[in-house]
Amino acid sequence: MYLLDGSFISGILPYADYDNVMKHPLWGSNLLLTNEEAVVNGHKDYIKAGAEFLTTNTYQASIEGFRKYLNLNFDQSFELIKKSVAICRRAIMEESSGRTVRIMGSVGPYGASLCDGSEYTGSYIDKIDLKELYDWHKPRIQALVEAGVDAVLFETIPSVNEAEILLNILSEFPNQKACLSFSCKDTEHLSHGETFASAVEKFWSNDSRKQLIAIGMNCLDPTLITPLLTSVKTDNVDFITYPNGGGVWDAVKKCWDNTQKYQISIDDLNLWSKKGLKIIGGCCNTDATEILRFRNLIDNLSS
Numbered sequence: 001m002y003l004l005d006g007s008f009i010s011g012i013l014p015y016a017d018y019d020n021v022m023k024h025p026l027w028g029s030n031l032l033l034t035n036e037e038a039v040v041n042g043h044k045d046y047i048k049a050g051a052e053f054l055t056t057n058t059y060q061a062s063i064e065g066f067r068k069y070l071n072l073n074f075d076q077s078f079e080l081i082k083k084s085v086a087i088c089r090r091a092i093m094e095e096s097s098g099r100t101v102r103i104m105g106s107v108g109p110y111g112a113s114l115c116d117g118s119e120y121t122g123s124y125i126d127k128i129d130l131k132e133l134y135d136w137h138k139p140r141i142q143a144l145v146e147a148g149v150d151a152v153l154f155e156t157i158p159s160v161n162e163a164e165i166l167l168n169i170l171s172e173f174p175n176q177k178a179c180l181s182f183s184c185k186d187t188e189h190l191s192h193g194e195t196f197a198s199a200v201e202k203f204w205s206n207d208s209r210k211q212l213i214a215i216g217m218n219c220l221d222p223t224l225i226t227p228l229l230t231s232v233k234t235d236n237v238d239f240i241t242y243p244n245g246g247g248v249w250d251a252v253k254k255c256w257d258n259t260q261k262y263q264i265s266i267d268d269l270n271l272w273s274k275k276g277l278k279i280i281g282g283c284c285n286t287d288a289t290e291i292l293r294f295r296n297l298i299d300n301l302s303s
Contacts, residue, residue: 002053002279005046007287009027011042011043011046011287011288026069027059040091044094047095049289050097050099051101052099054101056087057084057087059106065113085147105149107154119191120183121158121191122159122192153181155219156183167212183220197233213238215238218241218283221243232275245284246261282294
C-alpha cells in the first residue's frame with residue numbers, strides 16, 4: 001500500500017499566512033507565485049512523514065484563475081502550473097528520505113474554481129457546455145504532463161460526465177498514467193448522483209483502464225469508505241482513497257469540530273487492503289502528523 005501526502009492546505013499553513021491561503025480564491029495555488037518556500041516546506045514535511053507520492057499545489061490552479069487573480073497571461077499561467085512540478089522535485093532533492101518519492105499532478109474539478117462548494121454537488125455539470133469544460137481543463141493537464149509528473153491525479157470529481165472529459169483529454173497523452181478520484185455524498189453515490197459502483201465499472205473496464213493506476217474517492221468522511229468499496233462488484237480494481245480527517249466542518253466558524261472525529265485504524269486498512277486499496281492518504285483536516293500515523297499503520301500492516 002502506497003502513501004499519498006495529506007491536505008496541501010494544512011501542509012503549507014505553518015509556513016504561510018492563514019487568510020492568504022484559506023480565503024484566497026485560488027485556495028493556496030497563488031503561493032506558487034507569491035511564496036514558493038512555503039510550498040517547498042509543506043512538501044518536505046510530508047516526505048519526512050513517510051509519503052511516497054507528493055501532489056502538486058495545483059488543485060485550484062487554472063489558466064483563467066491565474067489570469068483573473070494573479071494578472072498573468074496564458075503563457076505565464078501555463079508555466080506557473082509547470083513550476084509546481086519543479087517545486088516538488090526540489091523538495092524531494094532537498095529532503096532525502098531513503099525511499100522513492102513520486103509526483104502526482106493535482107487536477108481539481110471545475111466546481112472548485114467557482115468557490116461555491118459545487119465540487120460536492122456537481123450541479124454545474126448540467127449547466128455548462130461540455131466543450132467549454134474540455135477547453136478549461138486541457139491546458140492545465142497538458143502543463144502537468146509536459147512538466148513530467150509520474151501520474152495525473154483527477155481528484156474530487158463529482159460526476160461521471162466530468163470524469164469522462166478528463167479521461168478523454170488523458171487519452172491525448174497515451175503514455176501518461178493517472179488516478180481518478182471522485183467526491184461522494186453517501187455510502188453509494190457520487191456527489192452528482194451516479195453510483196460509485198457504476199462509475200468504477202465504467203472507467204475501470206474501458207480503454208481508460210490502460211492509463212489508470214487507481215480509481216476511488218477522496219474528501220469524504222472516512223466512515224463512508226468501507227460501504228463504498230464494498231458496493232463495487234467489478235473484479236481486480238486498484239483503489240485510491242484519501243478521506244478527510246473526520247470531524248465536522250463548521251461553516252459559520254470556518255473550522256473543524258473534531259469532538260466526534262473518526263480515526264482510521266489498522267483494522268480499517270486491513271479490510272480496505274483486502275478490497276483492493278493500493279494508495280491511501282489524507283485530504284481536508286489532515287496534516288503531516290496524520291500521514292506519519294498512516295505510515296506507521298502501513299508498516300505494521302506489512303510486518
